[in-house]
Amino acid sequence: MVQEEDLELYRSQLLDSMSERPVHSVRGLSDPIQVYVNERRVGELKGAETEGTLHVHGVDHIETVQLRTEDGQLLGGVVAPESGFRANRVRLSADTVELCVQNTLQGGSLSAVFIPAPSFWRRTWNSLADVADRWTVRRSESTMAYGFRTVAFTQAILAIAVVGLVADRVMIWIAPEHIVAPTVQAEALRTASIGEIEQLAKQLRELRLMQTKVGEALQSQEKGMTLLHQTMARLSSTQESVASSVVMVKEEMEKRQEGPEREADRPAQLPPGKGSVDQEQFELAIHGLASDNERLSKQIAGLEEHNRMLTAKLQTAIAHVAKAAEQGPERVVAREADVARKHQLLPVVDSRQSAQAQPFLFWVTFSEGTTQESIDQWVNGMKGHKGVQNEGWQEVQILPPPVPPDLFLEQIRGEKIIKEARLNH
Amino acid sequence: MQNTLRKSHIIADPTVSVSRLEEVVATSEEFDQVVAQALPILLDRAAGYTKRFLRETGQWNDDIEHEKFALRWGSEYLERFLVCGRSEVPCRPLFLFDSLVAKQHSKPEPFCYHPDLLKPLGRFLDGLVARAVVSRDALIALYHHSYGWGAGDVIAVTGLNGLESQRIYKNFRRWRESGWQRTMDEMGLTKPELAELENQRQRHRQRFNGEAERLIRVAQGHYRKSEPDHYPCLSRSQWGEMFTQGYGCDYRIWHLALCLDCMQTAWGLGSCGSSAEKPRLELQVRP
DSSP states (O other), X not given: OHHHHHHXXXXXXXXXXXXXXXXXXXXXXXXXXXEEETTEEEEEEOOSSSOXXXXXXXXXXXXXXXXXXXXXXXXXXXXXXXXXXXXXXXXXXXXXXXXEEEEETTEEEEEEEEEOOOXXXXXXXXXXXXXXXXXXXXXXXXXXXXXXXXXXXXXXXHHHHHHHHHHHHHHHHHOGGGOOOHHHHHHHHHHSOHHHHHHHHHHHHHHHHHHXXXXXXXXXXXXXXXXXXXXXHHHHHHHHHHHHHHHHHHHXXXXXXXXHHHHHHSOTTOOOOHHHHHHHHHHHHHHHHHHHHHHHHHXXXXXXXXXXXXHHHHHHHHHHHHHXXXXXXXXXXXXXXXXXXXXXXXXXXXXXXXXXXXXXXXXXXXXXXXXXXXXXXXXXXXXXXXXXXXXXXXXXEESOOSSOHHHHHHHHHTSXXXXXXXXXX | OHHHHTTHHHHOOHHHHHHHHHSOBOSHHHHHHHHHTTHXXXXXXXXXXXXXXXXXXXXXXXXXXXXXXXXHHHHHHHHHHHHHGGGGOSBOHHHHHHHHHHHHHTSSSOSOOOGGGGSHHHHHHHHHHHHHHHOHHHHHHHHHHHHOOOHHHHHHHHTOOHHHHHHHHHHHHHIIIIIHHHHHHHHTOOHHHHHHXXXXXXXXXXXHHHHHHHHHHHHHHHHGGGSOTTOOOOOHHHHHHHHHHTOOHHHHHHHHHTOHHHHHHXXXXXXXXXXXXXXXXXXXXXX
């Protein structure tokens, strides 16, 4: 009887906990979101106030994707289709996580993007951008809207900054007694706890990171503008040449219409006029370009297919290596010898061996203030050597790592001196 | 949905709910509404399937421990269904739920079953380790429950850097505030059972820890499979390389919490130094 009551109590408790489960989880602002694929943790989305992304590719098919908080609460998820693509948006309070999962014959892939709720400043910013956009669209040509929009943005930012500075000054003049003396600040610094100092240091680091990101964004925007200008210049020159060709053709046609008699006086086998020759040449060039384009498309498709096959082979090889590592070196050697005897070395094994023989190349950028000496030390520690440098990226060659490339890059990124790491430049 | 869900299991009409569950629901909101009215039915259904699975695999016994085990896994499946089922609309919820449970039961070793893990100590350990797989808070707390360490010790042993250290303190705080209690509730551990465990720990320390070590190895062996494939046990030199080069934070945190042997192997590689005695299991009941 007591046991039955105990069981009923447990059942009610479970039902209550499920009933009280909030749909939109209460999650700390800076807490990462744990991502699980097929109930295995594959990574986390570091989304605080900025967008965070996570990409997962695997040989295995994806069945389920789950998002959980650090305390284990299930926030949302998606059941992947047997084959094909499915997307789902998971709302977490005001934030959103977009999940895109795809299963193919080669395996499954997941893309998770954390989109934070727009802050007050961002909303204001967007509103200003919209206003500026509408204004520029109404008043100028569509090709120049981008430039005007940038100018409008800059003006708006400057106006906000000036207003902010003036307000700050006014506040200081109004309430001078609130200004903390430097000695008091120093005292406060001395009495502050290590936790607070660490927190401040963390905030400073984040600020520096944000500044760097803003700088990078501005640079890329500048580059984009330059490219846009170049493209526009090319476009206008092309337009001019096309217009002149059209004028020439028109003139030629008019000439032909005006003087048929004069033309009739001429011998019948006269060579064709300059306009018609140009037109024919244009047509020939267009045909040539079209056929070239078609051939290139076919080549690209072929290369993509080849690339897919290579990726599949690589994944299989990685899976073999992982299994072999689990089973111990002796068993691996024995098994490989056995397999080689039986099958005269399968292509998968060949590809793995050739992959191991080739050096592993990747690109890194280093944190600010990293000395050349520490970079050299790091490269030596990796038992590798440096390759070329390009736009701040350093190529590094090492022996193939024992872990998959994605995990290896993840590990590299965790190191102090490394700012970013990727496979291709 | 929260308001709709609350206490709805008390007033739900089983006949109406089941027939409604068999009909097609077209939107996520409709799915939430229909499922919220049928939570008790779905829980009993999932528990029934789990019971049947245990019977068919020769693991069932007619006692309260097994009943609780079936209920616990039933609620686990139901939780996943509530969240993932929303993305499957339009669907017939009952059939979708049945297929989800069937899919779970068609996997090899769908849950960690051992007769000794159904007793209070086993349930406690099973609950801790199972939770550690889905909750980072529980994972970090596992260091405390296994070895009695605080946040500082965990940071030193696993050789973490500044940013990661802050997270460890947060994990400990959340676990103390709510995580531990929630896990105990989910495992159906009552206050008298927890008090008895604490009593045993104080009175028969050696025997208690010996038994706990035997059982935690069973649980860790099962749940460690939930780690990514590339997280195998490593040799001391491999651990050493990872610690000195400063990579693989996740690897260290995950694997060392879930593997007593690797903790022995990697002992002393962090900033705690190798001079201290190798850690032995000192089970802590309270957070």
